[in-house]
Amino acid sequence: MKNVVIIRDRGQFTIPDAIRKTLNWVSPMSAVTISIVKPDEIMIKPHQVRVDKEKIWDLIKASRAIKSKGKGSAAEFLGQDRYSH
DSSP states (O other): OOOOOOOOOSOOOOOOOHHHHOTOOOTTTOOOOEEEEEETTTEEOOOOOOOHHHHHHHHHHHHHHHHOSOOOOOOHHHHHHHHHO
């Protein structure tokens, strides 16, 4: 699908309805990545956050392994801490 659009003063352009209706990730306030492919070509893709799942699980396991000297759960502590400030 091709469409012609006009780039306005501050580098803005509107993605045509026909394209927006075809792609569910093209919506208001969507984060996108814009890359130069060639000197006369750019590419727009949905922004994807790269997450290291193994690192996250390692941190979760490490936090669960911490022994508390007090009584109660971490959730109770966080709740009390949150409301005390």
